[in-house]
Amino acid sequence: MRLVIARCSVDYRGRLTAHLPVATRLLLVKADGSVLVHSDGGSYKPLNWMAPPCAMTKTDPDELQAEQGVVAVWRVVHAKTGDSLTVAIHELLHDSTHELGLDPGLVKDGVEAHLQELLADQIHTLGPGWSLVRREYMTAIGPVDILARDHTGASVAVEIKRRAEIDGVEQLTRYLELMNRDPLLAPVTGVLAAQAIRPQARTLAEDRGIRCVVIDYDALKGSDDAESRLF
Incomplete structure (x- = not known):
C-alpha cells in the first residue's frame, strides 16, 4: 500500500468526465493496482478512483502544466475500458509504502x-x-x-x-x-x-x-x- 498526501487536481475521462480542482488529498495506490483519491471527510468513500485491471505511469509535466505549478503527473488507464484517471501533483507532502500482507477478509456478523x-x-x-x-x-x-x-x-x-x-x-x-x-x-x-x-x-x-x-x-x-x- 502506497500512501501519498499531495496538493493535486484530478481528472477522470471515459464513460463520464469529472474534475477535482487543486486541493490537498490522500492518494492510495493498492497492491492490486487500484488508485483511490480521498479527502478528509466522506467516511470510506473516495472522491474518485480507478479499479483494476489498470496501469499507472508517472511523467514530468508539460510546459503549460509546469507553469501552473505541476511537479508530476500520474496517469492511470483501465486495461479493458480505456478510461483514464489523471492526477496532476502540485506539491508532495508525504509519500510512504507499507506492506500490509494478506487480508483474512471480512468477518460476517x-x-x-x-x-x-x-x-x-x-x-x-x-x-x-x-x-x-x-x-x-x-x-x-x-x-x-x-x-x-x-x-x-x-x-x-x-x-x-x-x-x-x-x-x-x-x-x-x-x-x-x-x-x-x-x-x-x-x-x-x-x-x-x-x-x-x-x-x-x-x-x-x-x-x-x-x-x-x-x-x-x-x-x-x-x-x-x-x-x-x-x-
Missing part, C-alpha cells in the same frame, strides 16, 4: 452468516437448476461467500450483504476479476444478494454485468410464507 447458510441450502432461490459448489470459496484476496453453478453449468460467485452498497460491488468485482483468470472456473459471473440494495450500488453492479437479487430473510427462514401474504 450473525445475520450475514445466517443469510449465507440459508441461501446455500436454498440455492434454487437464485434460479431453477442452480447447484451449490461450496460456501466460503477461497481466493487469494479472501473468501467468496458462495460459489454456485447456474442451470447451464457456468460458475457464479455470490456476495451476500445485509445492505449492499458500492463497497460490496467493488469487493465482488475484485473477486470476479481474479476468478476469471482461472481457466477451470472462467467464465465467472456475479450475483450481489442482499436484504436491501442501495440505488447507486445497483446502478454500478448492473453496469459491470453483476446481477442484483433482493433476499427475503424471513421467507428463507421459513417464518414468512410470501405466497400466502395479502400484500
Whole structure:
C-alpha cells in the first residue's frame, strides 16, 4: 500500500468526465493496482478512483502544466475500458509504502452468516437448476461467500450483504476479476444478494454485468410464507 498526501487536481475521462480542482488529498495506490483519491471527510468513500485491471505511469509535466505549478503527473488507464484517471501533483507532502500482507477478509456478523447458510441450502432461490459448489470459496484476496453453478453449468460467485452498497460491488468485482483468470472456473459471473440494495450500488453492479437479487430473510427462514401474504 502506497500512501501519498499531495496538493493535486484530478481528472477522470471515459464513460463520464469529472474534475477535482487543486486541493490537498490522500492518494492510495493498492497492491492490486487500484488508485483511490480521498479527502478528509466522506467516511470510506473516495472522491474518485480507478479499479483494476489498470496501469499507472508517472511523467514530468508539460510546459503549460509546469507553469501552473505541476511537479508530476500520474496517469492511470483501465486495461479493458480505456478510461483514464489523471492526477496532476502540485506539491508532495508525504509519500510512504507499507506492506500490509494478506487480508483474512471480512468477518460476517450473525445475520450475514445466517443469510449465507440459508441461501446455500436454498440455492434454487437464485434460479431453477442452480447447484451449490461450496460456501466460503477461497481466493487469494479472501473468501467468496458462495460459489454456485447456474442451470447451464457456468460458475457464479455470490456476495451476500445485509445492505449492499458500492463497497460490496467493488469487493465482488475484485473477486470476479481474479476468478476469471482461472481457466477451470472462467467464465465467472456475479450475483450481489442482499436484504436491501442501495440505488447507486445497483446502478454500478448492473453496469459491470453483476446481477442484483433482493433476499427475503424471513421467507428463507421459513417464518414468512410470501405466497400466502395479502400484500
